[in-house]
Amino acid sequence: MSANAIRTTQLCRSFGSVTALDNLSLEVPQGIVFGFLGANGSGKTTTIRLLLGILEPTAGQAEVLGFDCRTHSHAIRQRTGALLEHPGLYERLSAEDNLEFYARAWRIPTAKRRSRIQELLSHMGLWQRRHQRVGEWSRGMKQKLAIARAMLHSPPLIFLDEPTIGLDPVAAAALRDNIQEMVAREGVTVFLTTHNLAEAEKLCQQVGVIRQGKLLAVGHPDELRSQAGNPKLEIIGRGFTANAIDWLESQPLIAEIDISKINNESDRLTISLHQFISAAPIVKMLVQAGVEVEEVRKLSPTLEEVFLSLMEQ
Numbered sequence: 001m002s003a004n005a006i007r008t009t010q011l012c013r014s015f016g017s018v019t020a021l022d023n024l025s026l027e028v029p030q031g032i033v034f035g036f037l038g039a040n041g042s043g044k045t046t047t048i049r050l051l052l053g054i055l056e057p058t059a060g061q062a063e064v065l066g067f068d069c070r071t072h073s074h075a076i077r078q079r080t081g082a083l084l085e086h087p088g089l090y091e092r093l094s095a096e097d098n099l100e101f102y103a104r105a106w107r108i109p110t111a112k113r114r115s116r117i118q119e120l121l122s123h124m125g126l127w128q129r130r131h132q133r134v135g136e137w138s139r140g141m142k143q144k145l146a147i148a149r150a151m152l153h154s155p156p157l158i159f160l161d162e163p164t165i166g167l168d169p170v171a172a173a174a175l176r177d178n179i180q181e182m183v184a185r186e187g188v189t190v191f192l193t194t195h196n197l198a199e200a201e202k203l204c205q206q207v208g209v210i211r212q213g214k215l216l217a218v219g220h221p222d223e224l225r226s227q228a229g230n231p232k233l234e235i236i237g238r239g240f241t242a243n244a245i246d247w248l249e250s251q252p253l254i255a256e257i258d259i260s261k262i263n264n265e266s267d268r269l270t271i272s273l274h275q276f277i278s279a280a281p282i283v284k285m286l287v288q289a290g291v292e293v294e295e296v297r298k299l300s301p302t303l304e305e306v307f308l309s310l311m312e313q
């Protein structure tokens with residue numbers, strides 16, 4: 001098996017005059033949660049459909065688990081799980097019967113089937129409610145069950161298309177916890193699409209940002225943050241007078257540490273730095289200049305700022 005769970009080279013897909021995916025070249029290593037981040041209509045779902053071999057590319061290549069997506073879509077679907085737009089659950093059946101149905105379809109032997117269903121329902125916190133009809137469940141519970149369904153045959157890779165869409169913040173956080181636990185327990189590679197930045201930040205070791213079918217950036221959320229802007233030092237207190245700030249700016253140490261911007265609001269001072277440095281000398285100088293320092297925070301750009309700056313480019 002190749003070391004990458006997913007590899008695409010200049011992958012393209014158009015629908016008439018719409019270019020849904022434009023020369024996507026991407027490698028997703030095994031064993032990570034990869035977050036594909038983009039606004040509505042940016043090409044995330046199209047990418048998943050191409051990777052599963054549901055759609056034919058217009059140009060380019062894609063491999064999933066070492067299999068060519070054009071020629072080996074069956075092998076890919078055997079070895080992957082997917083939660084797409086519809087959860088694929090039978091509302092009239094109980095949770096347990098839903099999983100039983102799919103486990104039989106996967107031809108999982110009886111004893112294994114039972115233990116796997118119990119394991120997945122227990123880990124998702126649904127075992128006690130296994131006899132209830134799914135139609136009576138909340139959307140959050142259905143999403144958990146749909147992920148359990150996608151994991152039944154223990155695939156090494158799963159695709160989750162907007163798994164928390166439509167969930168309230170509490171249900172979304174609970175589902176994220178479940179996904180995180182599942183990844184740790186089963187060592188599965190996850191390809192997840194989202195436009196929720198907090199989700200990407202919490203779950204993903206790597207994110208790719210896509211806009212209008214084009215991949216704009218790939219990396220760990222921290223790497224993307226460091227590309228997006230300078231770290232900042234925020235100092236909260238009293239006495240940020242013009243004199244104090246002038247004095248601070250005139251200090252040789254300040255010139256050395258290369259402050260690029262100083263903002264002064266009434267009760268806080270934000271200093272934009274080219275790199276993180278110890279806050280202590282700056283605080284000492286401010287105190288000498290008569291400032292009463294209450295709190296010092298080191299800030300780095302949020303993934304949201306990264307995302308917005310990429311969208312504006």
Ligand SMILES: Nc1ncnc2c1ncn2[C@@H]1O[C@H](COP(=O)(O)OP(=O)(O)OP(=O)(O)O)[C@@H](O)[C@H]1O
Pocket residue numbers: 015018019020038039040041042043044045046047
């Ligand atoms: N079957 C189709 N026929 C025509 N156009 C399509 C089809 N599927 C996708 N598109 C177009 O391709 C572009 C990308 O759509 P896609 O569904 O991949 O975006 P997305 O990032 O998943 O969006 P969302 O977050 O809204 O689900 C959009 O302009 C969409 O209208």
